Amino acid sequence: MPLPHVHDRRAAAFAGVLALLGALTVMLGLRTEDALPPLPAGPAAPPATVTATPGAAPVKALKPALPVRLRIPAIGVDTTVMQLGLRRDGSLEVPPLRGDAPAGWYRGSPSPGETGASVLAGHVDTARDGPAVFFRLRELKAGDQIVVRRDDDSVATFRVSRVALYAKRDFPTAEVYAPIDRPGLRLITCGGAFDRSERSYRSNVVVFAESSR
Numbered sequence: 096m097p098l099p100h101v102h103d104r105r106a107a108a109f110a111g112v113l114a115l116l117g118a119l120t121v122m123l124g125l126r127t128e129d130a131l132p133p134l135p136a137g138p139a140a141p142p143a144t145v146t147a148t149p150g151a152a153p154v155k156a157l158k159p160a161l162p163v164r165l166r167i168p169a170i171g172v173d174t175t176v177m178q179l180g181l182r183r184d185g186s187l188e189v190p191p192l193r194g195d196a197p198a199g200w201y202r203g204s205p206s207p208g209e210t211g212a213s214v215l216a217g218h219v220d221t222a223r224d225g226p227a228v229f230f231r232l233r234e235l236k237a238g239d240q241i242v243v244r245r246d247d248d249s250v251a252t253f254r255v256s257r258v259a260l261y262a263k264r265d266f267p268t269a270e271v272y273a274p275i276d277r278p279g280l281r282l283i284t285c286g287g288a289f290d291r292s293e294r295s296y297r298s299n300v301v302v303f304a305e306s307s308r
Contacts, residue, residue: 194224
């Protein structure tokens with residue numbers, strides 16, 4: 096699918112999609128079709144733009160290009176990247192519920208390396224196959240490298256700034272999906288305690304990463 100060539104149009108479209116989603120959820124099936132908390136609901140205004148840390152060197156953003164491979168050396172991740180769109184009901188698609196499923200990039204978010212927060216999601220495990228692509232995501236530490244290869248043969252490189260675990264009822268939607276004025280990456284999966292009665296995890300693991308180019 097071709098990507099828009101004008102960033103402000105992409106940012107506006109992304110904000111619009113988030114508003115339209117309302118209370119619909121992003122599904123990330125783990126042992127079951129588990130869910131992430133709702134995305135920002137309309138008609139509330141979008142979160143304020145997050146600016147770069149004062150004194151930080153400016154980072155040149157890349158042009159739009161589809162992500163095709165994700166590598167996270169510290170935890171042994173080397174996976175292709177599929178595209179995630181919207182289902183007919185407006186909720187986000189998810190990767191197949193298999194242990195060998197790739198990570199997925201939500202194509203309504205900026206592509207990795209563009210200005211803005213690019214969103215990638217993946218399973219932590221499945222009942223049938225065990226550990227999945229983001230099984231070790233919680234082990235990442237500040238400074239770990241994340242590399243995304245794009246279909247124009249360019250590479251977007253990021254460094255983890257922090258890793259957080261949020262109870263699903265306390266998921267910081269505005270912070271995770273806030274527009275930012277530099278290239279950034281958000282990796283999301285489920286984690287924490289497993290609720291056997293609900294057959295789902297009670298929390299979400301979120302990795303925040305910033306461009307290191």
